[in-house]
């Protein structure tokens with residue numbers, strides 16, 4: 001296993017003549033939580049779209065696990081390899097229970113197929129981790145927004161991801177739910193997993209991120225700890241000071 005989970009190398013994504021990602025290079029290691037922040041339109045979602053196979057770059061590579069350029073892989077091949085994403089808007093199956101959702105996540109994603117008892121154990125373990133044990137038999141449609149977010153994190157987690165991408169996981173959550181999500185994200189850290197979080201809530205980012213990459217106009221404006229990010233003049237000018 002490489003120490004680097006994702007190596008983004010000279011990546012450019014164009015929409016017509018506009019460069020949403022502009023010759024971007026960055027490395028994300030196993031064992032870390034990396035926050036990707038920056039103003040609207042900086043290219044954060046586009047970066048996640050490339051890593052998850054939704055958008056094809058014009059130039060550059062994304063090496064997964066030090067060896068595989070995933071920019072030509074299909075979305076499903078990328079997901080099967082263990083790169084999994086929770087999208088910004090919760091989209092649960094209203095008529096299925098919480099347990100059924102986690103089962104789908106485990107069944108679709110788990111790289112070594114589980115037998116029935118192992119699957120039940122896995123579901124219970126995931127429910128415990130995301131704090132939804134008591135809601136296991138409830139229909140997803142009855143859950144509040146926070147619980148839906150944790151359910152979706154649970155679905156992704158059930159697949160035992162190597163790279164876990166979370167797109168604005170605390171948008172629309174209360175302060176208490178945000179705090180609980182921060183604790184959850186930190187509990188998902190493992191030496192063989194990289195967690196990439198796109199988020200606008202800077203207090204949340206400070207709580208979870210080992211390192212922060214600030215994007216601006218498709219390039220890295222700054223990279224470092226949140227303390228250093230907050231102190232950087234250029235970052236304050238284009239983003240934090242607004």
Ligand SMILES: Nc1ncnc2c1ncn2[C@@H]1O[C@H](COP(=O)(O)OP(=O)(O)OP(=O)(O)O)[C@@H](O)[C@H]1O
Pocket residue numbers: 015020038039040041042043044045046047
């Ligand atoms: N399919 C597309 N066609 C044309 N332009 C696009 C497309 N997708 C994204 N863009 C443009 O690329 C730029 C980067 O968008 P992106 O969604 O990656 O930004 P972001 O940093 O995620 O912003 P936000 O914080 O608002 O989510 C924006 O100017 C956006 O309008």
